[in-house]
Amino acid sequence: MNFTKFPRRAYLQGATPIERMENLSKALGKDVNLFVKRDDLLPGAGGGNKTRKLEFSLADALEQGADTIITCGAVQSNHSRLTASWCCKENLDCHLILEERVKGTYSPEASGNNFLFDLLNIKSIAVVPGGSDMMAEMRKKGDELKSHGKKPYIVPGGASNAIGALGYAVCAEEIMNQLNVAHLGIDHIVVPSGSAGTHAGMVAGMFGTNANIPVSGVNVSRPKKDQEDIVHNLAEETAQKLEMKMSIPREAVVCYDQYVGPGYSLPTDSMVEAVRIFAKHEAILLDPVYSGKAAAGLLDLVRCGHFPRGSNVLFLHTGGSPALYACMQTFRKEN
Ligand SMILES: *Cc1c(COP(=O)(O)O)cnc(C)c1O
Secondary structure (H helix, E strand, O other), rough: OOOOOOOOOOOOOOOOOEEHHHHHHHHOOOEEEEEEEHHHOOOOOOOOOOOHHHHHHHHHHHHHOOEEEEEEEEOOOOOHHHHHHHHHHHEEEEEEEEOOOOOOOOOOOOOOHHHHHHOOOOHHHHHHEEOHHHHHHHHHHHHHHHOOOOEEEOOHHHOOEEEHHHHHHHHHHHHHHHHHHHOOOOEEEEEEEEOOOOHHHHHHHHOOOOOOOOOEEEEEOHHHHHHHHHHHHHHHHHHHHOOOOOOOOOOOOEEEEOOOOOOOOOOOOHHHHHHHHHHHHOOOOOOOOHHHHHHHHHHHHOOOOOOOOOOOOOOOOOOHHHHHHOOOOOOOOOO
């Protein structure tokens, strides 16, 4: 894959580690060797997956002469935190539109990412009801800023368009380089699947490197088929952008939706167990909305024998731990 054709900023500092999770693998007792790709350790305040996407999204904005970024997310959005973070470094203004997906959950006094928005110099926050047309809201804000002489650029939710997804095609190639150097064969990769750029970029990248390692997504909101269609379309778009010669088969996109629970960002028992077990055995902090539910999926797939004995499974840790501090009550032992 050739990424030099696209505007790109340099936010990474080399490859993120791939660690063996020996204690957790042993505790599960299924003879499945678990590994973790530590994208929670990416640079940018608090770390996490959006840094890889923003290398391309913000470079595109700067190339177009933007001085202001508008983006959107949920009330505890990691993507908003990291966009704000890189806007500080790039001397760009940053405005947020937050979707209150669960009614009554926005509080200006909330901890977690919400607390960090202000430290990271956010210029404005507008909160809109769940189900709002976020693109329309961002365009409205853009028109208002233009009338004040600003040059705004809209980064879609999660930076999940083909531009942002390039960041995860980069990650796929980075993983293959690491595995080849370590001569480590991975049989399966498990990723969280939200606004879809991470999953789609990984799928496109696995095809682009001809690595043929299956990538499964664990959903955090949508039903299986809806999410698979969204990921597949974005993976195809990303592959086209990279001028790859093949198309991505629909069957290459597999999602699991049984770990979502009652809905986006709402806690589940299996998420709480996963967060506690990763901390206890591996000293790795997950988050309640994405990596915690994805890890709950990973643990269940191992326990129910989905992966054959002796297989090596790599979990992509996308970050998000600042959100833990916004829901400490969920994790107290007496609960
Ligand atoms: C955004 C996010 C995801 C999901 O990635 P998408 O590209 O939106 O699917 C997973 N984990 C964390 C911590 C995130 O912030």
